[in-house]
Amino acid sequence: MxxxxxxxxxxxxxxxxxxxxxxxxxxxxxxxxxxxxxxxxxxxxxxxxxxxxxxxxxxxxxxxxxxxxxxxxxxxxxxxxxxxxxxxxxxxxxxxxxxxxxxxxxxxxxxxxxxxxxxxxxxxxxxxxxxxxxxxxxxxxxxxxxxxxxxxxxxxxxxxxxxAPFTFMEYLRFNKVEENEFKYETKIKPFFNKFAEKGGFPETFSFETDKDFKEYIQALVVDKIVYKDIPRMFKLEDPDFLKVLLELISTNPGMYIDYQSLSKQFEKDRRVIKNYINYLKESFLITLLGNYRKGSITTLRKKKRAYPTDNALTYLYKPKIEEDFFGRMIETLAVNKLKALSFWKNRGEIDIVYEDIPIEVKYQEKINSEDFKTLKEFMKKFNKKEGMLLTKNEEKEIKFEEGIIKLIPFWKWLLE
Ligand SMILES: Nc1ncnc2c1ncn2[C@@H]1O[C@H](COP(=O)(O)OP(=O)(O)OP(=O)(O)O)[C@@H](O)[C@H]1O
Ligand SMILES: [Mg+2]
CATH class of the missing domain: 3.40.50.300 (P-loop containing nucleotide triphosphate hydrolases)
Incomplete structure (x- = not known):
C-alpha cells in the first residue's frame, strides 16, 4: 500500500x-x-x-x-x-x-x-x-x-x-433551541412537525427542497445499502426486490409481516421474503416488533410488525402526507425512540409494550373513553398497574380499576 x-x-x-x-x-x-x-x-x-x-x-x-x-x-x-x-x-x-x-x-x-x-x-x-x-x-x-x-x-x-439518526432532542439542540425555550406552540411545534415528517439524517436538515431531500435519501442511504452493502454480504438474486419491500414497509409503517401472503403477492418463495426482510433489518433500515408474551421478548410464530427506522424513508416514498397518516409516523417515532421490541395484539392492539408497560399512541384532537379500552384489557390480563397514552395535547393521569393511565403529549415524551 x-x-x-x-x-x-x-x-x-x-x-x-x-x-x-x-x-x-x-x-x-x-x-x-x-x-x-x-x-x-x-x-x-x-x-x-x-x-x-x-x-x-x-x-x-x-x-x-x-x-x-x-x-x-x-x-x-x-x-x-x-x-x-x-x-x-x-x-x-x-x-x-x-x-x-x-x-x-x-x-x-x-x-x-x-x-x-x-x-x-x-x-x-x-x-x-x-x-x-x-x-x-x-x-x-x-x-x-x-x-x-x-x-x-x-x-x-x-x-x-x-x-441511530438524530433524536428530536439532538435535532433541537442542533437547531439551537435551548431547553429553557421549550414552549410548544411558539417554539417547538414547527421543529416537531418537520422532524416528524422528515426524520433525523443530519445532512438533510439544511436542505431546502423536497427534490434535494429525496435524492439524498435515495442515493446515499437506500441505493447504497440495497445495491452495495447488502449484496456484498449476501448472495442476492434481486436487489430491486429489497427496495420493493422497503417501500411497502415505509409507506405502511407498522404493517404485519405475513410471509405467506407476501409470497403470493410477489410470487416469491417464503424463505426469500423472510431473508430479504432480515437483510433490511440487519442493515438498520427497518425494525421488527413481535407480539408480547409475558416473560419472553417475543413469540416466534405470530406475525411481526415492521417499521422503517426513520421517517425520512416514509417521506421518501410518500407523495403526500395526510393528517391521518401523520399519526402513523408519530407511532414510528415512538417505536424508534424506544427501540421497541414488542407490540401486543389480542382483540385490540397495543402499539408498544416496553419494559412490560403498555404504550398507546393516539395522536388526535380528543381522547375518548374508547381509547383506554385495550390498555385496560392489557393491564388487567397481565396485572400491570401502569399504562401510557401518548397524545397530541392532553396531559393528565386517570385512575381506573385496573391501575393508572398516564396521558402525555407526544412531543414532551419525545424529549424525556
Ligand atoms: N455531529 C454532527 N454534526 C453535524 N452534522 C453531522 C454530524 N454528524 C454527521 N453529520 C452530517 O452527516 C453527514 C454524514 O456523516 P458521516 O459521514 O459521519 O456518517 P456515516 O454514518 O459515517 O455515513 P456512512 O455510513 O455513509 O459512511 C456528514 O457529512 C455531516 O454533514
Ligand atoms: Mg462513514
Whole structure:
C-alpha cells in the first residue's frame, strides 16, 4: 500500500489539529459515553445506518486524542471504503512511515467501513490478542455481527455502539433551541412537525427542497445499502426486490409481516421474503416488533410488525402526507425512540409494550373513553398497574380499576 495514501488519511500527523469539516463541532448525546471507552482495552465498534454520523464521531474522537496531547503519530485512521487492502498491509505501511514498535507503544487505530475488509475478524483478533497496547476503534454500516463467524471470533473482545439518526432532542439542540425555550406552540411545534415528517439524517436538515431531500435519501442511504452493502454480504438474486419491500414497509409503517401472503403477492418463495426482510433489518433500515408474551421478548410464530427506522424513508416514498397518516409516523417515532421490541395484539392492539408497560399512541384532537379500552384489557390480563397514552395535547393521569393511565403529549415524551 502507498505511503502517500495513508498520509492523506492522517493529516494530523503533520498539522496541528483535525480538520473541523471532519471533526464537526456538534456532538451527539451518546458521544461522552463513547469517549469513555477510548481508554478501555476492548475493541470499540460504532455501527448503524448509513449517513447518521459514524465517521464523524471517529474524527471527533481523534480530535479529542490530539487535544489530550497524545503523540499525533500514534493515531492512525484508515477507511476501507474505496480501497481493497488487508489490515496487515495498512499496519505495515504505517510502521514503515513512523517506525513504531506496536508491541511497546499505545497506538489508537481507527478502521472505518471495516466490513469491507475481507477476513477482518481473524486479522483483528490476531492483533488484539498479540498486541495488548493497540486500541482499535472500528465502524461499519451493517450490523457487524450478522455473520456467526464474527460472533465466534470476536466474542468478549468487542464493545458495540449502535448509532441511530438524530433524536428530536439532538435535532433541537442542533437547531439551537435551548431547553429553557421549550414552549410548544411558539417554539417547538414547527421543529416537531418537520422532524416528524422528515426524520433525523443530519445532512438533510439544511436542505431546502423536497427534490434535494429525496435524492439524498435515495442515493446515499437506500441505493447504497440495497445495491452495495447488502449484496456484498449476501448472495442476492434481486436487489430491486429489497427496495420493493422497503417501500411497502415505509409507506405502511407498522404493517404485519405475513410471509405467506407476501409470497403470493410477489410470487416469491417464503424463505426469500423472510431473508430479504432480515437483510433490511440487519442493515438498520427497518425494525421488527413481535407480539408480547409475558416473560419472553417475543413469540416466534405470530406475525411481526415492521417499521422503517426513520421517517425520512416514509417521506421518501410518500407523495403526500395526510393528517391521518401523520399519526402513523408519530407511532414510528415512538417505536424508534424506544427501540421497541414488542407490540401486543389480542382483540385490540397495543402499539408498544416496553419494559412490560403498555404504550398507546393516539395522536388526535380528543381522547375518548374508547381509547383506554385495550390498555385496560392489557393491564388487567397481565396485572400491570401502569399504562401510557401518548397524545397530541392532553396531559393528565386517570385512575381506573385496573391501575393508572398516564396521558402525555407526544412531543414532551419525545424529549424525556
Ligand atoms: N455531529 C454532527 N454534526 C453535524 N452534522 C453531522 C454530524 N454528524 C454527521 N453529520 C452530517 O452527516 C453527514 C454524514 O456523516 P458521516 O459521514 O459521519 O456518517 P456515516 O454514518 O459515517 O455515513 P456512512 O455510513 O455513509 O459512511 C456528514 O457529512 C455531516 O454533514
Ligand atoms: Mg462513514
Amino acid at each position: 502507498e505511503k502517500a495514501k495513508l498520509e492523506e488519511f492522517n493529516h494530523w500527523w503533520t498539522s496541528k489539529k483535525v480538520d473541523t469539516e471532519l471533526a464537526l463541532p456538534f456532538k451527539r448525546d451518546i458521544y461522552p459515553e463513547i469517549e469513555k471507552h477510548l481508554d478501555k482495552r476492548f475493541i470499540l465498534a460504532l455501527v448503524g445506518l448509513r449517513r447518521v454520523g459514524k465517521t464523524t464521531i471517529m474524527y471527533q474522537l481523534i480530535q479529542k486524542l490530539v487535544e489530550a496531547n497524545i503523540n499525533k503519530t500514534n493515531i492512525l485512521f484508515f477507511s476501507f471504503d474505496e480501497i481493497s487492502v488487508k489490515l496487515n498491509k495498512v499496519l505495515e505501511t504505517y510502521k514503515e512511515i513512523h517506525s513504531k514498535d506496536i508491541r511497546a507503544e499505545k497506538i489508537y487505530i481507527f478502521l472505518d467501513e471495516i466490513q469491507k475488509c475481507e477476513g477482518w475478524e481473524n486479522e483483528l483478533k490476531k492483533y488484539y490478542d498479540l498486541y495488548p497496547k493497540l486500541k482499535f476503534i472500528i465502524s461499519g454500516s451493517e450490523s457487524l455481527f450478522i455473520r456467526k463467524k464474527t460472533k465466534e471470533t470476536l466474542a468478549g473482545r468487542i464493545f458495540e455502539f449502535t448509532l
